[in-house]
Amino acid sequence: MKKALLGTFSLLISCAVATRGQTSADEHTQRIAWEPYQDRAVRLLQEYLRIDTSNPPGNELKAAEFFLRLFDEAGVPNTVYPYAPGRADIYAVLKGDGSQRPLVLLNHMDVVQATPSSWRVPPFSGEILDGEIYGRGSLDMKDEGLMQAMVMMIAAQQHLSLNRDLIFLATSDEEVGDTGSAWILEHHPELVRDAEYLITEGGSNLILPGQGTVYGIGVAEKVPFWIRLTAHGRGGHGSIPIADSATVRLVRALGRVVDWNQPVRLLPTVEEYFHAVARLQPEPRASQYRTIRSALDNPDFVKSLMDDENFAYLLHDTVSLTVLQGGPQTNVIPDAASAELDVRLLPGSDPEEFLRALRKVVADDQIAVEPLGRYRxxxxxxxxxxxxxxxxxxxxxxxxxxxxTPTLNSGYTECQMYRTLGLTCYGFAPIELTPQLEATEHAPNERVPVEQVRRGVRVLYEVVAELTSR
Ligand SMILES: [Zn+2]
Incomplete structure (x- = not known):
């Protein structure tokens, strides 16, 4: 009887699953003729990559006008918000029935600068070589921005039924000062304030040879806490050394800073991540990852993790020594010297406490230790x-x-700014990459496989359709 009942139940459940498996979203996306949209996504990405939005100075207004033209042609209501000379954000929205709160697709239109001489093809050519589209921004993040725009246009043309507003927001200046998002949040918070979800960059899906593909969904990020150290001392002629000059004291202090070990702290997100990737590891690592919290009591294991730069940053606040400035002339001992540290704090770390600890390590009251810029x-x-x-x-x-698996980003994303409004924000990339290709972000020969763009448009659309039909 019990068995029979169970059987009936499981039958009911499987029916329910089957009907749910064939969701209206599913039927909708299967009815779409994808080829023309995928062809168009590739062509438009090439066109978008040819718009030089190197930041500084950005000039994102040209990119906003590119999206404006596309949206106007596709009947997607949109507004461009110019907020500084040459700079603008663009907002577009497809109205839903209002039963759920909106979903925001967020992307930035600026890119970091490129040195053409280091590239195989000009960085703003959008050229295709061996099945890969080259261009500054092809991974960060004009590819995703273009796919998000395609999703808006396809949703409009295919009459995707929406239980919530679908919002597209492309901003300026993410790579330098976040002024584009800051402007929206200050002057038009009503555009995004009521949203429930936001998808943007910060996800990373790596094809690991012999191990499989790991989809990292960015759910949190470390936060920059940049710091400048400035030493002052007596200057003089280089032929008469000064034992406690500014440069000498700064170098000694920096030696202590780079040898400083940060305490290990395991966040729940990071624990979940280690549990997930355990199955890709050989023993004994697999077991250690599965029981990471207790495994961290083993100093040898901690050392092996700290020696692996792919994992170490997940477990502690990090300090990178990046800028060093002393005198401009070999025979002059300068009276001041400075250095900058790119510090990244884990969620939950207290910047004031970090600063106090750093000053203790510097242990020199003639060296000023001051944060650079604002901290979020x-x-x-x-x-x-x-x-x-x-x-x-x-x-x-x-x-x-x-x-x-959820991941903690080593880098910063604008999710940090939008989460403060109460939005659930994920870094999600609809493409899969090898580590070699991913390493071209912010580097020469940045490129994305054509096939991934074609597939990515559909993946992102299906994610949106799944959510907006629930
Ligand atoms: Zn980016």
Missing amino acids: RPNASSTDTALYRAIEQVVHRYNALALV
């Missing part, structure tokens, strides 16, 4: 959401064996 408190989003589940579902539709 780190934040994080939960994975227990309909959007996270929609992403998992669609990823597994395309790659049944892919491992989907």
Whole structure:
């Protein structure tokens, strides 16, 4: 009886799953003729990459006008917000029935600068070589921005039924000062304030040879806490050394700083990440990752993790010595010297406490230790959401064996700014890359495989369709 009941139940459940498996979103996306959209995505990405939005100075207004033209042609209501000479944000929206709160697709239109002489093809050519589209921004993040725009246009043309507003927001200046997002949040917070979800950069899906593909969904990021050290001392002629000159004292202090070990702290997100990637590791690492919290009591294991730059940053605040400035002339002992540290704090770390500890390590009251610029408190989003589940579902539709796991970004994303409004923000990239290709971000020969762009448009659309039909 019990068995029979169970049987009935499981039958009911499987029926329910089957009907849900064939969601209206599913039927909708299967009816779409994808080829022409995928062809168009590749052509438009090439065109978009040819707009030079190197920041500084940015000149993102040209990119905003590119999106404006596309949206006007596709009947997607939009507004361009110029906020400084040559700079603008663009907002577009497809109205839903209002039963759920909006989803925002956020991207930045600026790119970091490129040195053409280090490139195989001109960095603003959008050229295709061996099935890969080259261009500054092809991974960070004009590819995703263009795919988000395609999703808006396809949704409009294919009459995707929306239970919530679908918002597109492309901003300026993410790579330098975040003035584009800051302007929106200050002058038009109503555009995004009521949204429930936001998808932007910060996800990373790596194809690991012999191990499989790991989809990292960015749910939190470390936060920059940049610091300048300035030493002062007596200057003089280089032929008469000064034992405690500014440069000498600074170098000694920096020696202590770079040898300074930060305490290990395991965040729940990072613990979840280690548990997920355990299955890709050989023993004994696999078991250690599965039991990472207790494994961290083992000093040898901690050392091996700290020696691996792919993992170390996840477990502690980091300090990179990046800028060094002393005198301009070999025979002159300068009376001042300075250095800058790129410090990245884990969510939960206290910047004031870090500063106090750093001053102790510097241990020289003639060296000023001061933060550079403003500091933003780190934040994080939960994975227990309909959007996270929609992403998992669609990823597994395309790659049944892919491992989907939350990640903590070493870099900063604008999620930090939007989470403060209460939005659940994820870094999600709809493309898969080898580590070699991913390493071209911010580097020469940045490029994205044509096939990934074609596939990515569809993946992102399906994620959006899943969420907006629930
Ligand atoms: Zn970026």
